[in-house]
Amino acid sequence: MPKVELHLHLEGAAPPKFIAGLAREKNIDLSKIFDRDGNYAYQGFAAFLQTYEAACTPLTSPEDFYRLTLAVLEETAKHGVVYAETFVSPDFCGGGDVGAWREYLDAMSRAASEAERDMGITLKGIVTAIRHFGPEQAKTAAKCAAETNGDFIVGFGMAGAEMEGRPKDFAYSFDMAREAGLPLTCHAGEWGGPDMVADTIRDLGVNRIGHGINAVADQNLLAEIVEKGIVLEVCPGSNVVLGAVSDWASHPIQKLRDAGVAVTVSTDDPPFFHTTMTYEYEMLAKTFGWDESDFAEIHQTALAAAYCNDATRAKIAKKLEPAK
Numbered sequence: 001m002p003k004v005e006l007h008l009h010l011e012g013a014a015p016p017k018f019i020a021g022l023a024r025e026k027n028i029d030l031s032k033i034f035d036r037d038g039n040y041a042y043q044g045f046a047a048f049l050q051t052y053e054a055a056c057t058p059l060t061s062p063e064d065f066y067r068l069t070l071a072v073l074e075e076t077a078k079h080g081v082v083y084a085e086t087f088v089s090p091d092f093c094g095g096g097d098v099g100a101w102r103e104y105l106d107a108m109s110r111a112a113s114e115a116e117r118d119m120g121i122t123l124k125g126i127v128t129a130i131r132h133f134g135p136e137q138a139k140t141a142a143k144c145a146a147e148t149n150g151d152f153i154v155g156f157g158m159a160g161a162e163m164e165g166r167p168k169d170f171a172y173s174f175d176m177a178r179e180a181g182l183p184l185t186c187h188a189g190e191w192g193g194p195d196m197v198a199d200t201i202r203d204l205g206v207n208r209i210g211h212g213i214n215a216v217a218d219q220n221l222l223a224e225i226v227e228k229g230i231v232l233e234v235c236p237g238s239n240v241v242l243g244a245v246s247d248w249a250s251h252p253i254q255k256l257r258d259a260g261v262a263v264t265v266s267t268d269d270p271p272f273f274h275t276t277m278t279y280e281y282e283m284l285a286k287t288f289g290w291d292e293s294d295f296a297e298i299h300q301t302a303l304a305a306a307y308c309n310d311a312t313r314a315k316i317a318k319k320l321e322p323a324k
């Protein structure tokens with residue numbers, strides 16, 4: 001099935017072979033982040049974030065991000081994804097300098113245009129602050145977002161260590177991005193409880209939440225999410241591998257749907273979690289009995305929640321129509 005993926009970290013989707021090759025070219029020793037089979041090696045969320053950041057160290061130029069974007073889109077398109085939104089961080093692209101950021105962005109959007117032409121996949125970017133880099137650094141990411149809102153950049157968000165600080169600490173950055181016209185999403189309720197999701201909605205004014213799964217513990221919050229039409233970017237395979245849930249059977253995605261919450265399905269950082277969109281779908285079918293009509297509903301939810309403009313939305317809608 002043609003698919004829509006809203007929650008995909010560009011660096012986190014980097015094939016390990018690609019990062020290992022780039023490290024070799026630059027004489028950077030990254031052997032400690034790979035296991036014997038050449039996969040990313042870490043245990044638990046804190047180590048995941050460290051490994052992720054180490055894997056970013058060979059990515060030092062716009063040309064590197066051009067190649068990264070193509071490598072990621074090749075993998076993503078293989079699984080039928082026709083539209084994806086990817087989190088991109090100025091922190092890893094010039095350190096928050098707007099001039100440098102523009103150069104990285106040019107490279108990524110050039111790769112996206114080529115992939116659209118050659119692989120039939122459309123990619124848009126969501127500028128992403130990294131929470132554990134702190135509120136001041138988040139402002140530089142928001143400034144980059146505000147300055148480059150346009151054809152490729154369609155939103156602003158925040159990832160990173162959820163339990164560092166409270167959402168309101170980042171309100172200035174989210175306000176800046178909103179005032180520049182960008183829609184907003186933020187990781188919350190992956191590790192934090194319903195209070196974190198509630199504060200993220202109220203203090204940051206997001207209309208999507210990354211993960212959001214722990215909202216399931218609070219009926220009133222679920223009602224608020226439904227009422228406000230907030231969409232969850234759920235990444236079940238990521239949650240299982242990082243230990244946010246104990247296994248597929250106890251993942252709350254079906255409970256969230258049953259409560260009327262708009263959910264979508266994504267891979268987050270596919271090679272880190274040994275997942276693909278195909279695998280996520282297979283596991284959802286196996287665990288919860290989802291069939292084509294369930295997945296079609298998920299696609300419509302995702303497309304409606306996508307941050308692209310309506311011309312792009314209409315183009316993707318055509319690709320999602322069942323073959324006659």
Ligand code: ADE
Pocket residue numbers: 009012052159160161162187190238268269
């Ligand atoms: N950055 C990349 N993947 C992430 C995740 N699952 N949670 C928080 N930050 C991330």
Ligand code: ZN
Pocket residue numbers: 007009159187210268
């Ligand atoms: Zn994520």
